[in-house]
Amino acid sequence: MSVSRQKKVYLPSATRKNQYITIGFxxxxxxxxxxxxxxxxxxxxxxxxYQLAEKQxxxxxxxxxxxxxxxxxxxxxxxxxxxxxxLRFFYNPAHHEANRLHSTPGFRARKLRIVFLATGDDLRSNAASFHTKIQKFIAELKPLLPVKDVPIKIRDHQHISYDFFAKAKGLKETYGYKLRAVDSRYQRRHCELPENVSTLNYVTINIPVxxxxxxxxxxxxxxxxxxxxQTVYDKFIQATQSKQLKRVAMVANGKLPLVRNSKYEQLTSTDEFQMIGFDPHAQSPEPIGHWDSNKLVDVFRFxxxxxxxxxxxxxxxRFMNQVEDALRMFTQDFDIDKEHVDVILRFHQHISYKAQ
Incomplete structure (x- = not known):
């Protein structure tokens, strides 16, 4: 593979994109x-x-x-x-709009949270513009709150998802992605971010059992x-290590992996979430495995x-090409119906910081 080609990963043209931003205090x-x-x-x-959101x-x-x-x-x-x-939101950014309050009578929340779902056709190209609108929204919101100097946290979530076996299903057309870092993309589009931005980039893979x-x-x-x-885990570790992928985890206990930067956050798993913590600066972290030997799960999650x-x-x-190579090696040992079963890869990019 040429050097220029290694800089891009070629994903199915049917790849789906999402972006949402949450703010809370x-x-x-x-x-x-x-x-x-x-x-x-x-x-x-x-x-x-809703009034301020309409203005932006x-x-x-x-x-x-x-x-x-x-x-x-x-x-x-x-x-x-x-x-x-x-709260699981399902929607098509090209078509769906909504304003809704999600509350439970008598329940006092620890924090007030707003979820902004991106709308439009080309989410990645317009991601910086969407983020800038949220910044302007916060600037207008803060003076109108009954308490001054409220500490507002911004979390920007972006991901693209696709079926790893799309070609086996006849979807041959692909598109090249460089997958630039969020802060770099925003800088080029004049969306200002503070210096102390926390970033996290990772892939999740779901293989139905x-x-x-x-x-x-x-x-x-x-x-x-x-x-x-243990057998599945060992094969996964062997495949990822062969492609120099060191920060890896497998979850087979029915919980949803929730990835966090362990350098900044305390990690506590819950009934529904399995916390996965990695410090992106650590050179050789230990691989992580969580499973329940007493039950067979519906999905292997990686x-x-x-x-x-x-x-x-x-x-x-280049990172995504390594991921795909490792997954290709890993899945060749399993009897997967590639023409009918979807093995979904989702590349996540997160940034978070405190609003000024």
Whole structure:
């Protein structure tokens, strides 16, 4: 492969893109005392949010007062699913708009959170413009809040997702991506960020455990699945290490991996989330494996985190080519129906910082 080609990764033309930005701040006693009731606080805050969002041409905005973590995915229909710990937004950025307050009667949130879902056709090209609109929104919002100097945290989430076996399904057309770092892209488009921005770039891979996989891996009397998970884990580590991918994890306990920068955050897993922590600056971190030997999961979940050495001026194209090469090696040992089963890769890019 030529040097110029290594700088890009060629993904299916049907690759889907998402971007959403969350901002939030603590709901203190001082803030709440400015209103006659909890419900009035939520209602007045949401009305203010929608009014200011309209001025900035932000058309898919959600106020969340349930302390549930927003998760966003592409879908041809727009809907929101709620669990004990998550709010899952499904929507098509090209078509769907909404303003909605997500609250539970009588529940006092630890923080007030706003979720801005990007809208339009070319999300990556317009990502800096979308982020700038959020910055302007915050600048207008802060003076109107009943408490001054509220500490607002901004989290910008972007990801692209595609089926690793798209070609086996007849989808031959591809498009080259350099996958530049978010802060670098924003700088080129005159979107100003503070110096102390936390960044995280990683890939998640989901492999469904269907009937063919079960037949291949399981004996008829298997009740302890630990040996099965260990075998899959060992093969994954072998494949990733062969491509110099050092920050890796496998999760097979029914929980959703939640990747965080362990340098800055305390990591505590929950009933629904398996926290995965890596310091991008660490040179040789230990691989991570979490599984429950007493049950067989529906999906094997894998995480590959990019380190500082994986970031180049051109972007993360080389890193993604390494990921694809490792996955190609890893999956060749498994009986996967490539023409029908979707193995979804999702490349995540996150930045976060405190608003000035």
């Amino acid at each position: 603590p709901l203190t006693d001082e803030y709440l005392n400015a209103y006659s009731s909890l419900e009035t606080c939520y209602d007045e805050f949401s009305k203010l949010v 041409e932000l058309y898919n905005v959600h106020v969340v007062t349930t302390d549930k973590l927003p998760m966003v995915r592409f879908h041809s229909e727009a809907y929101c699913l709620s669990s004990n710990e998550q 269907d009937r063919r996989i079960k037949k291949q891996l399981l004996a008829n009397d298997t009740v302890d699945f630990g040996a099965v998970y 995480v590959i985190v990019a380190g500082k050495s994986d970031e180049t001026d051109e972007g993360y194209g």
